[in-house]
Amino acid sequence: MKAISYRAYGGPEVLEFGELPEPKVGPDSVLIKVRAAAVNPVDWKAQAGYLDGMLQAVFPVVPGWDVSGVVVGLGADTPEFEIGDEVIGYVREDFLSRGTFAEYVAAPVRTLARKPANLTFEQAAGIPLAGLTAYQALRAAGTGEGDTVLVHAAAGGVGTMAVQLAKHLGARVIGTAGERNHDYLRSLGAEPVTYGDGLAGRVRALAPEGVDVVLDLVGGGTIHTSPEVTAPGARLISIADPDVAALGGRLLWVRPDTADLTALSHLAEQGVLTVEVAEVFPLEKTADAQRLSAEGHTRGKIVVTV
Template sequence: MKAVSYRAYGGPEVLEYGDLPLPKVGPDSVLIKVRAAAVNPVDWKAREGYLDGMLQPVFPVVPGWDVSGVVVGLGADTPEYREGDEVIGYVREDLLSRGTFAEYVAAPVRTLAPKPAGLTFEEAAAIPLAGLTALQSLRAVRAAEGDTVLIHGASGGVGSMAVQLARRLGARVIGTASERNHDYLRALGAEPVTYGDGLVERVRALAPQGVDVVLDLVGGGAVTTSPAVTAHGARLVSIADPAVTELGGRVLWVRPDTADLAELGRLAAEGALKVEVAEVFPLEKTADAHRRSAEGHTRGKIVVTVS
């Protein structure tokens, strides 16, 4: 099969497009013919070695954890699926090895859910990691109706879904983003503020009593502003900055979850969760997709397609 892989840590230039063996399918896994795979910041961070202390690489590593595609092979015990089923998945192993930037991927059924009806494969591939991160982050801080939620990085792939899910809970949402994305956030139901110098004053102007919940989706010290903008007893979560624990919050590492993924798919199929695909690259241009993601200014998700 054709796949993108790397044999050593490094920049996007280490990514190779070529032939690799078909993955073996375990008893609780299915073989998926990949139609699209979304790019996430963790993909290029893993490629550059930032996760080496957490995940053991088995070179050559095929990057990518998000997928949408069609089931074409079944493991020995996979009654949940049949050949021809269209699925989405957050196919993360506890090591770096067999990812989704390939023509085929073997995926445990616990990482999968049905593809949402009415969405393209590109749109569907953009849901799993970002949607699960948003959903599980809001759950971790017990976001609820009446809360004021501050989301750092609200216009990105995770942030835009977190805005929508928080609004569905009945929360008020304040989201940080560059000014060019403010109208986009307003359309999602958030009150936008520009990040950078003066952020504390801008948030305080909108929420003089302080915010109840903080979601840090960008790192870079954003969480350190929290004591100046939060109400007493505020709940904090970060996907990017361990310093959140010093403020009484928690670091979240998103988990595969079939039920959560199915719920996100249902919302997307109903039009209650909108998916923004910023740009699409063919598989052989995955290195360019990684470069674009690393720039850090993408609204929505970058997706790679497999013909």
């Protein structure tokens, strides 16, 4: 099969486009013909070796965890799916090797859900990792009706999901973003604020009593502004900064979960959750897609098609 892979840690320059063996399908897995795979910052961070203390790399590594595609093969015990089913998945294992930037991926059924019927494969590929991260973060924070939620990096892939899901839960949402994305955030129902110096004052001007939930989706010390902007008893979640624990919050590492992913698929079909695709690249141009992702200024999702 055609695939993107790397044989040593590094940047986009270590990616190779070529032939690899088609993956074998375990008893509780299905074989997916990949139609699209979303690019996430964790892809190039893992590729650079930043997660080496957590996830062992078994070279050659095919990067990518997000996928949308069609079931073309069944494991020995996979009654959940049939040949021809259109699916989405957050296909993460506890090591780096068999990713989704390839013609085929063998995916455990626990990582999959049915693709939203109203979305293209490109749009649907943007849901799993970003959607699950936002969904599980909001749940971990106990977000509900009447909460005021501050979402850092609200115009990014995870941020846009978090804004829409928080609004669906009945929360008020304040989102940090560059000014060029403020109108976009307003269209999603958030109140935008510019990040950078003076952020705490801008947030307090919108929420004088403080916010109830902080979602840090960017890291870089952002979580340390929380004591200046939160109400008593506020809940802090970060997906990028372990320092959140010292502030009484939680570091969240998103998990594959069929029930959660199915819920997101249903929300997409109901029009509650939308996916903005920023740019689409063919498989052989995955290195260019990574470079764009690493710039950190993209609104929505970057997607590779197969």
